[in-house]
Amino acid sequence: MLAFIIRRVLQSVVVLLAMSVIVFAGVSVLGDPVEVMISPDATQAEREATRVAMGLDKPVPVQYWRFLTGALSGDLGKSFAYGAPAVDLIVERMPATFELAIAAMLIAIVFGIPLGLWAGLRPNSVAGKTIMTGSILGFSLPTFWVGLMMIMLFSVYLGWLPTSGRGDTVSVMGIRLSFLTLDGLTHLLMPALNLALFKLSLIIRLTRAGTQEALLQDYVKFARAKGLSASRVVGVHVLKNIMIPIVTVIGLEFGGVIAFAIVTETIFAWPGMGKLIIDSIAVLDRPIIVAYLMVIVIMFVVINLVVDLLYSVLDPRVRLANE
Amino acid sequence: MKDKVIAPLPAGQDSARDGGADLPRTGAPATVREQTPLQRHFAEFCESRIAVAGLVVLVLLCLLALFAPWVAPQDPYDLSRLDIMDSRMEPGKQSMDGLTFVLGSDGQGRDMLSAIIYGLRISIGVGVASTLIALAIGMTVGLLAGYVGGRTEAVIMRIADIQLSFPAILLALILLALLRPGLSNIVIALVAVQWAYYARTTRGAALVERRKEYIEAARGLGLSPLRIVFRHLLPNCLPPLIVVAALQVASAIALEATLSFLGLGVPVTEPSLGLLISNGFRYLLSGQYWISFFPGVALLITIVAINLVADRLRDVLNPRLQTH
Numbered sequence: 001m002l003a004f005i006i007r008r009v010l011q012s013v014v015v016l017l018a019m020s021v022i023v024f025a026g027v028s029v030l031g032d033p034v035e036v037m038i039s040p041d042a043t044q045a046e047r048e049a050t051r052v053a054m055g056l057d058k059p060v061p062v063q064y065w066r067f068l069t070g071a072l073s074g075d076l077g078k079s080f081a082y083g084a085p086a087v088d089l090i091v092e093r094m095p096a097t098f099e100l101a102i103a104a105m106l107i108a109i110v111f112g113i114p115l116g117l118w119a120g121l122r123p124n125s126v127a128g129k130t131i132m133t134g135s136i137l138g139f140s141l142p143t144f145w146v147g148l149m150m151i152m153l154f155s156v157y158l159g160w161l162p163t164s165g166r167g168d169t170v171s172v173m174g175i176r177l178s179f180l181t182l183d184g185l186t187h188l189l190m191p192a193l194n195l196a197l198f199k200l201s202l203i204i205r206l207t208r209a210g211t212q213e214a215l216l217q218d219y220v221k222f223a224r225a226k227g228l229s230a231s232r233v234v235g236v237h238v239l240k241n242i243m244i245p246i247v248t249v250i251g252l253e254f255g256g257v258i259a260f261a262i263v264t265e266t267i268f269a270w271p272g273m274g275k276l277i278i279d280s281i282a283v284l285d286r287p288i289i290v291a292y293l294m295v296i297v298i299m300f301v302v303i304n305l306v307v308d309l310l311y312s313v314l315d316p317r318v319r320l321a322n323e
Numbered sequence: 324m325k326d327k328v329i330a331p332l333p334a335g336q337d338s339a340r341d342g343g344a345d346l347p348r349t350g351a352p353a354t355v356r357e358q359t360p361l362q363r364h365f366a367e368f369c370e371s372r373i374a375v376a377g378l379v380v381l382v383l384l385c386l387l388a389l390f391a392p393w394v395a396p397q398d399p400y401d402l403s404r405l406d407i408m409d410s411r412m413e414p415g416k417q418s419m420d421g422l423t424f425v426l427g428s429d430g431q432g433r434d435m436l437s438a439i440i441y442g443l444r445i446s447i448g449v450g451v452a453s454t455l456i457a458l459a460i461g462m463t464v465g466l467l468a469g470y471v472g473g474r475t476e477a478v479i480m481r482i483a484d485i486q487l488s489f490p491a492i493l494l495a496l497i498l499l500a501l502l503r504p505g506l507s508n509i510v511i512a513l514v515a516v517q518w519a520y521y522a523r524t525t526r527g528a529a530l531v532e533r534r535k536e537y538i539e540a541a542r543g544l545g546l547s548p549l550r551i552v553f554r555h556l557l558p559n560c561l562p563p564l565i566v567v568a569a570l571q572v573a574s575a576i577a578l579e580a581t582l583s584f585l586g587l588g589v590p591v592t593e594p595s596l597g598l599l600i601s602n603g604f605r606y607l608l609s610g611q612y613w614i615s616f617f618p619g620v621a622l623l624i625t626i627v628a629i630n631l632v633a634d635r636l637r638d639v640l641n642p643r644l645q646t647h
Contacts, residue, residue, distance in 0.1 A: 015485055026501035140627045142577050144584045145600055145619035152612050163608065252488075259493040263581055267604075278585055281500045289500055296493065304488050 008308060012301040019297045020071065023290055024064050071294060077287030081280070086291035090273055094295075096166060097272030099177060100264065101257045103188055104195035109250065112200045116207025117234065123212065131204060138201030143260065147194040147267040154190060161190050164269035191268040195261060199253055206249055210242030217241075251307035255300050367639045377631030384625055388444040395437035396422060400592070414613050427613035429602060435613060438599055439621045445595040446622070449506070450576035453513035458568050460514065461521025466560070468522065469529025470552050480526065483519035491516045491578060499587040509588045513575050524567045528560035562640040569633035573626045580622055596622040 051057050055066065055077075070076060076086045119131040155163040166176075166187050177184070214220055215238065223237045262274030269275065273292060280288035358366070369375055387394055414427040414435075426435040468476040486494065498512040532538065533556060541551045580597030582588035589595045594602065596618045603614025 023497065026497075136630070137627075140573075140623060140630055142580055142597075142600075142619065142622055142626070144581055144597075145615070145622065148600065148604060148607055148615050149619070152607055152616075156608060156610055156612075256490040259490040259496075262492070262496065263585065266585060277496075281587065293497060297489075300489055 005309070008305055012305060015301055016294075016297060020068065020294060021064070023293045023297075024067055025060070067290070076291035076294060079280075079285055079288050081283055081285045081288075086287035087295075089276065089288060090291055090295055093271060093273045093276050095176060096270060097258060097261050097265070097274060100188070100191055100195060100261055100270055100272060101254065103192035104257055104261075105199065105250065105254060107192055107196035108199035108203050112203030113207050113246070116204040117211055117239070119204065120208040120211025120215070121234065123208075132208070135201040135204040138197050138204075141197065143194065143198055144263050144267060146197060147191075147264060150190050150194055151267070162187050166271060191264050191270050194267070195257060195264045198260070199257060202249065202253065203246065206246055207242060210245060211238055214238045214241050247310065248307060251303065251310060255303045258299065259296070364639050368635055371635050371638075374631050374635030377628045377635070380624065380628040381632055384443060384628065385447060387440050388447045391440045391444045395434075395440045397434040397437040399433045399437040399441055426617045427611075429599075429614045435599075435617055438594070439596065439618050442594055442596040442599050442618060443621060443625070445506075445589055445593055446576050446579060446597070446625070449510060449513070449579050449589070449595065450572050453510045453517065453575050453579075454568055454572045456510070457514040457517035457571070458521050458564065461518040461523075462525050462557070462560075462564060464518065465522035465525025466529055466552055466557060469526040469560075470533055470548075470556060476526070479522065483522050486519045487523070491574070492581060495578060495582055496585075496587065499582060504587050504590060506589055506593055509579055509582060512582070513579060516578070517571055517575065520567055520571060521564060524563050525560055528563050529556055532556055532559045566633060566637045566640055569629065569636050573629040573633065576622070576629070577626055596625075 048057075055063060058066070067077065074087055078084065079086050079089055082089055115131050119128040122128045123132075151163050154161045164187075166184060219241075220233060220237055223233045228237075261270075261272060262278060264270065265272045265274035266278050273295075276288065277292045279285075280292070368378075392398065414424060416427070417423050422434060424434050424436070426439065428434055429438060464479055468479040495512040495516050498515055499508060502508040502511065538551060538555060541555050546555075579588055579595060580600070583595050583597030584601040586601070589598055591598070599618035600615045600622070603611070603616075603618070606614050
């Protein structure tokens with residue numbers, strides 16, 4: 001187990017380094033940020049001064065070295081556009097993105113597992129078929145378009161929900177949260193639902209497939225033969241066994257939700273990391289782009305590592321095979 | 324020769340021509356014994372009515388896209404034909420020179436139906452092109468890994484694994500942030516995102532196939548490795564690849580639309596469905612829904628049709644389901 005962890009951590013470090021080189025090299029050949037930052041009628045001397053101030057006059061390897069040593073001490077440069085440290089800007093927006101992602105994941109789990117169970121237990125009922133058709137639709141619908149249509153329906157025509165922003169926030173230990181105020185909740189509902197849609201379909205399908213498979217197993221037949229109530233058979237015997245793949249997928253998909261939040265945040269003007277990166281790409285704000293990518297890569301490497309470890313904890317077969 | 328390619332059973336080039344028919348696994352009734360595998364698959368495909376409906380819709384959409392200049396009521400990118408007075412007309416209204424805007428017009432007085440037909444062209448074109456290129460690359464790399472094995476395999480599959488642990492949208496976003504938006508760059512980004520799926524699928528199939536007797540026989544005959552890989556191994560690895568490719572076209576189209584919506588995809592001069600939706604976003608809040616709504620419907624229909632066809636293909640081409 002220890003060897004496994006060490007190997008995984010080492011591999012993660014290599015991935016991080018490789019990504020940092022790729023990202024940095026790529027960003028360095030991007031268009032000239034000085035042109036974007038400075039007014040068109042600036043003199044050549046002013047341009048040079050800006051270039052030196054931003055450290056762009058040094059050769060690329062030197063810039064990379066400065067970037068890497070900076071990164072290790074948590075400093076990924078100052079944003080050209082905001083004039084503040086890039087990492088701070090991203091960390092500042094992280095809670096908004098996490099709030100959105102967690103809300104979306106909760107919606108997907110709370111609705112997805114019961115619906116999937118229902119569809120798995122009664123695959124030929126009208127409800128079961130409707131659920132499955134809905135989940136196929138959820139897979140095929142372009143998420144961003146659904147977001148626009150939600151705005152159209154709930155904000156423009158019905159006027160029930162606000163179109164953009166986070167609404168009132170409450171500060172808890174220095175972190176601003178929306179879901180604790182009514183206004184914040186109304187702002188959170190639509191983006192979270194939009195982001196949840198795809199994962200909801202996925203969890204419904206997984207749960208349904210797992211349920212159908214589990215129902216054929218001997219332990220379920222035995223539990224029924226013992227005379228256990230239907231709710232106990234489903235709630236304990238079936239659910240427990242189908243949780244392993246579901247937990248894995250939920251873990252892995254959490255990263256996907258954070259990545260896809262970029263789209264949802266853009267639609268609903270949700271002030272998270274995703275909106276920041278899209279805005280920064282538009283003005284070629286290099287430090288922010290690099291910092292965002294590094295933060296995301298670290299996050300993914302950690303998520304993948306945790307899921308791998310969780311998997312071996314949850315599934316005794318994996319654990320025993322390793323020992 | 325073409326029917327050989329889709330053969331579900333290991334019918335190597337040098338094995339008996341009517342190979343699969345004698346095997347008990349096929350379970351095909353005696354009457355279809357004279358059919359080529361392609362005909363058999365097609366007949367099986369047609370047993371699902373909804374899949375046929377999907378196929379018909381898909382063919383229609385492709386024809387629309389292909390013949391856009393002849394089908395569309397208006398050339399949406401001929402600026403001299405556009406009149407700003409016609410902008411944001413509701414569906415069903417007429418333009419100044421008598422053209423009926425069936426699906427309304429956009430902010431520049433462009434007929435939405437025409438814009439959608441042209442957008443379909445870009446969307447399907449980008450989706451299909453990127454899928455084919457990614458398929459070619461992934462297939463070659465996967466075959467290499469599966470057939471050669473050893474270190475080459477370890478390195479290739481490691482890279483694919485790592486890449487697949489990141490969501491596609493994130494990788495495409497990174498690449499487009501680096502490459503700048505543009506038609507060829509979006510294809511490059513989509514290829515970079517997709518190749519690993521094909522590499523993995525091909526390798527999986529190649530690992531199973533390379534242990535079979537027909538490969539051994541081909542080796543015994545002293546055929547060159549290249550010939551063995553491309554003439555014997557590859558045709559038998561194709562069925563799962565076709566299924567993956569069909570599903571991937573849909574996701575490539577959806578991904579392109581999303582990236583274009585974010586302003587990172589196709590250029591403004593060649594708008595795909597995603598960019599059309601994005602263009603209508605700002606009019607949405609004032610209740611002018613049609614500029615975003617109809618391109619989205621077109622996108623949805625395209626994706627659903629492809630998914631229906633791909634799902635059926637998976638059932639038809641899956642050898643494990645053939646016994647039923």
